[in-house]
Amino acid sequence: MPSSTENPSLSSEQRPAADALGGSDAAATVLQGAPAFSPLYQQIKTLILRSLQAGEWKPGDMIPSELDLAARYRVSQGTVRKAIDELATDNLLVRRQGKGTFVATHAEQHIQYRFLRLLPDAGDPGSQGPAERHIIECRRQRAPAEVARQLGLRSGDTVVQVRRVLGFQGTPTILEEIWLPGHSFKGLTLETLSTDKGPMYALFETQFGVRMVRAVEKVKAVAADADSAPLLGVQPGHPLLSVERLAFTYNDVPMELRRGLYRTETRHYHNELS
Amino acid sequence: MPSSTENPSLSSEQRPAADALGGSDAAATVLQGAPAFSPLYQQIKTLILRSLQAGEWKPGDMIPSELDLAARYRVSQGTVRKAIDELATDNLLVRRQGKGTFVATHAEQHIQYRFLRLLPDAGDPGSQGPAERHIIECRRQRAPAEVARQLGLRSGDTVVQVRRVLGFQGTPTILEEIWLPGHSFKGLTLETLSTDKGPMYALFETQFGVRMVRAVEKVKAVAADADSAPLLGVQPGHPLLSVERLAFTYNDVPMELRRGLYRTETRHYHNELS
């Protein structure tokens, strides 16, 4: 135990929360001007987040126990607990009683597609086996202006473009166009994608160290055009769901833009509101 | 109020009620079969929920302070706190520091439509003022089989059917068909609906004591049919978003079925995934 002067009323100033136990300490940060009050557990949350970004703990790994972290950050278990709680509700960590707390991953999640909201109208979702996948193409090119804008790239930067079709029980159902920053996805090839089984986001984690954390989608109704229609086996003009997804890594950095066309004759986009 | 509000029954197995928790219990009850362990804060949550359902505290009301509730249920403040925390993340309660904890309401929420996910493609959501509303009809009838099924009614029970159009800046955009259990919405008329300003869900709260708590939606792409097209000012065949919403009150009781057709030329259905 360090200096017995660990007095309980540390809340008035920002606690440095010495990262390693090495004890850089006592350097109470002075809150000048604007910086609003930030509770300790928020600071802990940020520190944990930083370790996640830095790859100190990788997807699927178990992170140190609450007591270990409490010792490391020099706070009580309850404070660490609250930080982890929030990270868990954000789906960045997964708690498992009796075992430990783990870094969330897109692999090993018994739900095949974590972000895909398309469900069959009837029957349970798991009943129709995995989707059939056909990669149409995978090439590197210069980012179109709109793509660059959404991915936070400079217009002209290299992106990887992937096109593929997903089918269920022999019926082509989803046509997707995916753009990824070339810089972060060096070496992604059609070969890689075609060979791989399992969710694409799992591949991104294992092969490129990129973990998608959250996403926003814009959904519209559109008519199938001459290009898309044959790939989905419908007539031009057929109504399709257009789903544009922007997915983010840690720190709200956009890392993927995905434009999908969904057939919804026997499936629907499912959403829960509260 | 009279002191009749005594401690409603907590599961006796783990809580000897008032006495010191020294070691007096150990009443390791052998409940075999189903009844799994239920933490105290969950029981508290259920009790609070019950009070909400019973209307002891109405939407907009302030509920008793944490310390009051802790005394009432004979538990610590922390336990009440955790119960309230969960109810707050479920959007059933709203905490306001320094003021109190309040029952959530659809009125007074600066967001006009709590469940409506349709946003303009560009510009901020609040910029285009309120929607223009036209009630087409409001009548009582026997529930079609499918409607009855989803609302948990017997086929043949009375339902209120409402049809209306919402427009933005002069453009009809949403055509909705709404079914409500007749039993819970006695006295709902076209007159009432037309006169009222503000969200329909707010009206439901104030006039009928029905608070919608959560909802699930099924979204599809469809083609405008001959009936809908003129009401939305589009050609038959025009692609529209079909949004079927089932909304629930407390206790997951279904209370509204709503089928909407959305024009999405300049708007999109927005969704956040995590």
Added chain:
DNA sequence: CAGTGGTCTAGACCACACT
């Protein structure tokens, strides 16, 4: 000022998973 929710601590004990 008093009252409310919000943070933090320290310690006890319970439930669960592995070995």
Added chain:
DNA sequence: GTGTGGTCTAGACCACTGC
């Protein structure tokens, strides 16, 4: 049994709101 997360308590103090 040991180690993990999960629950519960009691008490202290902080931050915000309104009288």
